[in-house]
Amino acid sequence: MMKNIKNILGMGAFMLLTSLAVSSCTEKSDWDIDSSYSRPFGTDENGISVETDSKVARAVVTWSSTSNTDYYIIEISPNEMTDETPMGSEENGNIVYGNDPANRIKQSPYTMDNLAVNTTYYMRIKSISGEKESRWVNYKKTFASVKEEAILNIPTTEDLPEGQGKVRMSWEAGLAVDHFEIMETGATEATSRVISSTEAAAGEAWVENLKSFTEYTITIYNENNPRGSQTVTIPGLEIESTISDITANSAVFSWEETVDVDEYACVLSTEGVPESGTQLSPADIAAHKVTITGLASSTEYTAYAFANGSICSRITFTTKKGKPTGYTEIEWENVDWSTLSGKVLINISNDASIILPNNSIPADIEEIVFWGSETKPSVEINNIDFSGQCKKIEFYNLDIYSTNKGGNFVIYLDNQGKTNSGSVEKLVISSCMIRDFRGVIRVRKTTSNANTTIEIDDCIIKGLQGGHYGILHASDITGSSGAGSLASLKLNLTNSTIANFIGAASSIVRTANTQQNVTTNIENCTFYGLTTSGEQLMRDITGATCTFNVSNTLFAASNTNYKVFNSATVAPSNVSWQKVYATSDFKFTNTTSSTTYDTMTLSSSELFSCTDSNSEFTLTYGNNVSEEYKVIGDQRWNK
Structure with missing residues (x-):
């Protein structure tokens, strides 16, 4: 019993001493601390994050709030800051947010505006409570503003009224902007347009006195700093217009x-x-x-x-092609072939039948042009040949036809059995209708070492009916017994429509399979109605020096078994196809890796309607055909 009492007294004495000791310590702390040195806690440096804007030079900062804080101050600088760096150091390029009593930062997050473009920033934050402030808390990382501002919105249809020569530009209301710079495409100097304070606050302004159908680049500025730009084309009030009666010098x-x-x-x-x-x-x-x-x-x-x-x-x-100069001009009705020589231009104003002595251009004629009037007269031609070495023959703006549909060509250069062989260096057919022939050009057994170029441009070729002759047929030129020689043969077929071949006339180009230096270029053409099954676009043209190029060309309403070549192994060595399209009801066979083409989603009947009668031929696009398809092929139909 006595022992327990002693223990209890001992514990009580210990607790009393402990209590006195604690009391003594507390009273000593209060006596020794000067309250003027206490400060609020700063934010947690690990709780600071920054998100930058992708279009505007600004950033949003988020941080952990601190208790008993009246407001915060945020400072950023393109240079690293230390505790010794004074706040708002101008030489350091610093920006301070929240120090202005009118714009205190009361809570997180906060948006920092008016940053410099394409600039990397350091940042620090402090908390303010009454007259006391925390130490600076530094953001552990850096952040970068957008490289180039893009504050202008893309103008909508409502912003571009037709025929009024103006555009409404808009941006985020309240951003600091003061003027536009307007640059017309192709111009060397821009014009300036001031943005009023009311417009800047509203975030929109009309730019007026612009030209219809003209492209402008409009840039918005704050002082000398560009803040974004948009390129716009000013729409005009569209009404239908047409051009007719086009000549070389008028329309x-x-x-x-x-x-x-x-x-x-x-x-x-x-x-x-x-x-x-x-x-x-x-x-x-x-x-x-x-x-x-x-x-x-x-x-x-x-x-x-x-x-x-x-x-x-x-x-x-x-405009139409101009009549060439340097020629002796003569009307067709006054032609006397026995007197013609040198360079001759024959004007054809009325329908005619061109009948030549022995079907040949006389040997004394160096160059000859058959020039059609604006009415495009109809001219019957049957197998024009050459008695001598002609430099050029040209047909312009004529409706050329044959009454012997299965037997005649426009040009038939045939030296078989001749004592004196003829040749032509350049053959030009432009702005013509060519119809109802066996083929267009045939070259056979030429014995002159000529370089022959054939240019067919802006033509409609239709209704060819001969077997395998097509546009160009060259045979017995080189490499066969009794053959002549031809150094090179080039066909340029451009801006033309080839349509409605009959029978086996669908081989567009055919030469002897040993002929070298044959070049075929087809560009901006439409092929319509090549209906013979099993025919070839190119036939018997092989060799390392032969070339076949096709670009921006359309095949429509044709047989679904139309061959590119005799076989995939019988082809020129140099082949290039670019932007070649076919309707959904057409298919090429015997293709190679170089003769790829795109198939449209439309059939030939969905793409076109066709009108064909004698000297008239028209392809009309369907109502729902997109401009993407209309720009392929012969552009005469894209109206």
Whole structure:
């Protein structure tokens, strides 16, 4: 019992001593600390994060809030900051947020605006409580602002009203901006347009006095700092217009009667959009058309119609080929073949039948041009040959036909059994209709060592009916017994339509299989209705020096078993196909890795409707055919 009492007294004495000791310590701390040195806690450095904007030079910072904090101060700098770096150090390029009493930062997160573009920043944060502040807490990483600002929105259809020559530009309301720079594409100097404070606050402004159908790049600035740009094309008030009666030096420009067109302009297509036009006469205004004169031949122009100072229509066209100079001109009705020599141009104004002595161009003629008038007269031709060494023969703007559909060619250079062989270096057929022949050109047993070039451009070739002759057939040229020689043979077939061949005429080009130096170039052409099964586009053309190039060409309404070559192994060594398309109901066979083509989603009947009668031939695109398809092939149908 006595022992327990002693233990209890001992424990009580120990607790009393402990209590006195604690009390003594507390009272000593209060006596020794000066409260003016206490400070609030800073934020947790591990809780700071930054997210930058992808279009605007700004960033959002998030941090861990601290208790009993009135506000925060955030400082950023492109240079590293230490405890010795004074706040707002101008020489350091620092920006301070939250120190202005009118813009205190009360809570996380906070958006930091007006950053420099493409700049890496350091950052630090401190907490403020009354007159006391924490130490600076540094962001452990750095962050970078956007490399190039893009604050302008893409203008919508509503922002680009037709025919009004203006565009509404918009951006985030309240951003610091003060003016636009407007640069017309192709110009060397920009124009400036001030942005008012009201527009800057609203985030939108109209840019006016712009030209219709013209491309501009509009850049928005704050002082000297670009903050984004957009490229826009100003839409005009579109009405239908047409170009007709095109000659080498003139054309008729006409337009809808729904708009009172009062001015027009016609400029080279390579030039920019004109700001104004030439005043129309009262008669032209009433007629809704004007004849444009003084044009250059074989040149592309764009005609513009203006109404009340704004462009309301435009159309691009190419003038006809100009009559070559340096030739002796003669009317067809006055031709006397026995007297002609040198360079001769024959004007054909009326329908005619070209009958030559022995079907041959006389040997004294160096060059000859058959020039059709604007009416494109019909001319019957049967197997034109050459008695001598002719440098050039040309046909222009003629409807060329044969009454012996299964037997004749336009040109038949045939030296079999001749004492004096003939040749031609260059054969040109342009802007012609060629119809109802066995084939277009046949070369047989030439004995001259010639380089022959054939150019067929802007033509419609239809209704060929001979067996395997097509556009070019060259036989017995080199490598066979009794053959002649031909150094090279080149065919350039461009901007033309080849249609509705009959029988076995569908071999477009055929030569003897040992002929070298044969080059075939087909560009911007439409093939329609090559209906003979098993025929070849190219036949018997092989060899290391032979070339076959096809680009931007369309095959439609043709047989589904149409061969490119006799076989995949019988082909020229140099083959290139680019942008070659076929309708969904057409298929090539005997292709190679170089003769790939794209199949359209439309059948031939969905793509075109066809009108074909004698000297008339038309392909009309369906209503739902996209522009993507219309730009393939002969562009005469893309209207």
